[in-house]
Amino acid sequence: MSKVALVTGAARGIGLAATRKFLSEGWKVVLLDIDGETLRAAYEDLGQQENTLAIVSDVSDPEQIVKAVTEVKSTFGRIDALINNAGIAIFKPVLETTFEEWTKILSVNLSGAFICTQACAPIMLESGGGSIVNIGSISGGRASTLRVAYGTSKAGILQLTKQLAAELGNQGIRVNSVSPGPVDTAMAKKVHSPEIRADYHDSIPLGRYGTEEELANAIYFLSSDQASYINGINLDVDGGFNSTGIGLVSLRSE
Secondary structure, three states: OOOEEEEEOOOOHHHHHHHHHHHHOOOEEEEEEOOHHHHHHHHHHHOOOOOEEEEEOOOOOHHHHHHHHHHHHHHHOOOOEEEEOOOOOOOEOHHHOOHHHHHHHHHHHHHHHHHHHHHHHHHHHHOOOEEEEEEOOHHHOOOOOOEHHHHHHHHHHHHHHHHHHHHHHHHOEEEEEEEEOOEOOHHHHHHOOHHHHHHHHHHOOOOOOEOHHHHHHHHHHHHOHHHOOOOOOEEEEOOOOOOOOOOOHHHHOO
């Protein structure tokens, strides 16, 4: 029987790339996203109706997620991997960030992962366990300007991952996180000016942005049996940006 992955925020970007990776490895995939129009387009473009299920749902709404997971169980009968990828970002100075914006970002980015985990874990346990991969960010481990809500939500994801790994690991569910660095996603292209992109290129030891496919490979690895003894870790996929202190560009180029 094919394994089943549920990917949130699957209509585009890293979520869609992860969906393609799971499908290429013979899994069935549930694509969940709040953007129905884009989700339907992605579902049709994949052209694998027998192996995919598209569900429009809001990860920050427990009732919607319970309904969605019930549909997954009735369709595929199991869930082996949950990829908590759905997320939003608002980049503003702290004194200009409204409480409504703060609440929205935390409800989607952090509470959404908690809600989806609570809904999916019981179904995973019926099949003997599974894997959860939470999508964090290097912004969850290092502070920077304009990210008071986004960075805090991703820091919460890193701690949530450890909490879940400690508790669910005893029951056969591994929980890890992947923290992307600068990646060529639609979101990055929207918010990263040419000046910001140049600065990132100068600060990343590998000297480039990552690709969605590179993130998908890391997500799949942690979900697969190849990572069967990996639990409670955060994997930075960032070209060395977060872990490496490097000198001035002018000195490195010599």
